Amino acid sequence: MEITEEIFEFADEIGPEKVIHLYEPRTKMKAIVVVDNIAAGPAIGGVRMAPDVTTTEVRRLARAMTYKNVMAGLPHGGGKSGIIADPKTVNKEQVTRTFARGIKSLEEYIPGPDMGTDEASMAYIYDETSRAVGLPRELGGIPLDEMGATGYGVAECTEVAKEFINLDLNGARLTIEGFGNVGKPAARFLAEKGVILVGASDSKGTIYNSDGLNVEELIRIKETTGSVTNYKKGEVLKSTDLLTISTDIFVPAARPDVITEANSDVLDAKLVIEGANIPITENAEKMLHDRGILIVPDFVANAGGVITASVEYHGGTETAALERIKSTISRNTKEILEKVYSGKTYPRDTAISIAKQRVLRAMKYREWS
Numbered sequence: 001m002e003i004t005e006e007i008f009e010f011a012d013e014i015g016p017e018k019v020i021h022l023y024e025p026r027t028k029m030k031a032i033v034v035v036d037n038i039a040a041g042p043a044i045g046g047v048r049m050a051p052d053v054t055t056t057e058v059r060r061l062a063r064a065m066t067y068k069n070v071m072a073g074l075p076h077g078g079g080k081s082g083i084i085a086d087p088k089t090v091n092k093e094q095v096t097r098t099f100a101r102g103i104k105s106l107e108e109y110i111p112g113p114d115m116g117t118d119e120a121s122m123a124y125i126y127d128e129t130s131r132a133v134g135l136p137r138e139l140g141g142i143p144l145d146e147m148g149a150t151g152y153g154v155a156e157c158t159e160v161a162k163e164f165i166n167l168d169l170n171g172a173r174l175t176i177e178g179f180g181n182v183g184k185p186a187a188r189f190l191a192e193k194g195v196i197l198v199g200a201s202d203s204k205g206t207i208y209n210s211d212g213l214n215v216e217e218l219i220r221i222k223e224t225t226g227s228v229t230n231y232k233k234g235e236v237l238k239s240t241d242l243l244t245i246s247t248d249i250f251v252p253a254a255r256p257d258v259i260t261e262a263n264s265d266v267l268d269a270k271l272v273i274e275g276a277n278i279p280i281t282e283n284a285e286k287m288l289h290d291r292g293i294l295i296v297p298d299f300v301a302n303a304g305g306v307i308t309a310s311v312e313y314h315g316g317t318e319t320a321a322l323e324r325i326k327s328t329i330s331r332n333t334k335e336i337l338e339k340v341y342s343g344k345t346y347p348r349d350t351a352i353s354i355a356k357q358r359v360l361r362a363m364k365y366r367e368w369s
């Protein structure tokens with residue numbers, strides 16, 4: 001009863017159209033699936049595997065996918081799912097296959113990878129349901145994490161956003177919260193533009209060096225030892241200390257709600273490019289904007305992964321995906337930031353208003369089925 005009330009409390013003119021809780025009693029697999037809106041086409045959205053994933057988190061992420069997909073001009077609506085399990089301790093193949101059998105008949109939802117799942121997980125889901133994106137190369141997939149699709153988009157977004165605050169990328173300082181599939185390539189592509197990575201964190205801690213960290217060396221250390229804290233030429237701090245490092249560009253690329261009203265005052269940056277989904281609460285974003293920190297919202301900045309997934313689904317190539325990421329994210333960032341500066345509005349409000357209009361226009365062509 002409580003769950004139902006909570007869901008309908010947030011239902012609006014867009015969705016969510018379906019909220020499904022799955023429980024398989026034999027293996028005790030528990031999962032949440034939210035199909036937010038399918039006006040533009042079947043919903044694409046990641047499968048998150050985490051012990052603490054909640055219905056609220058999945059609902060918010062599903063809406064972010066609706067906006068992200070429509071903003072990127074993809075023929076897809078938005079959805080998301082969460083498997084409540086610790087990816088480090090469970091039998092991932094078994095859990096993922098069980099989840100896949102549970103969503104087999106939910107044809108309007110196409111799963112993709114997210115935190116805690118990967119290309120192999122998508123291969124198992126595809127084997128069970130014949131629907132998944134982010135597949136291994138052997139199954140015709142474009143390896144979006146290997147090519148760093150989202151990090152590439154984050155870097156291209158930064159390239160456009162910097163013009164609005166007169167920031168020279170050559171020598172600009174960068175901090176990255178979460179040195180994973182988004183954070184590592186974001187560091188690499190931004191380094192190619194002259195940006196200097198001064199701090200990076202993961203779940204074990206932060207590595208900091210005001211003179212700069214060697215990005216390729218740090219990636220190698222993270223991949224071979226499991227943590228950035230094993231990098232020798234820097235100071236090791238707590239994970240949360242990353243936020244306090246003075247920087248020009250801050251890229252959150254880990255968990256939701258890392259910056260809230262309670263801690264937003266510690267951030268000392270000029271530009272925030274949201275690599276993660278919903279990393280900053282809406283109120284905190286407004287507080288930061290009022291302090292003169294420019295934020296490009298998640299569903300605009302981090303669309304590189306889903307653009308690649310959509311290109312893969314429709315039979316395109318890696319090169320086509322990269323071209324589309326650059327052109328789409330650059331165009332959207334420019335359009336939104338021009339409106340922000342001319343209308344004195346908040347970036348998220350501006351981006352949501354554009355995305356919402358597009359969803360509502362798509363809905364005019366569709367009957368609910």
Ligand code: NAD
Pocket residue numbers: 114115116144145149150177178179180181182183201202203204239240253254255256275276277302303304305306
């Ligand atoms: P990932 O699992 O590859 O990397 C996450 C990183 O964050 C890891 O290095 C982990 O150690 C670190 N981390 C976890 N808890 C942390 C904490 N408390 N403090 C600092 N670091 C912490 O995940 P990913 O694919 O890089 O995704 C990161 C975020 O980006 C998620 O919000 C995801 O939804 C979003 N995202 C990912 C993609 C993609 O293409 N992979 C696309 C769009 C959005």
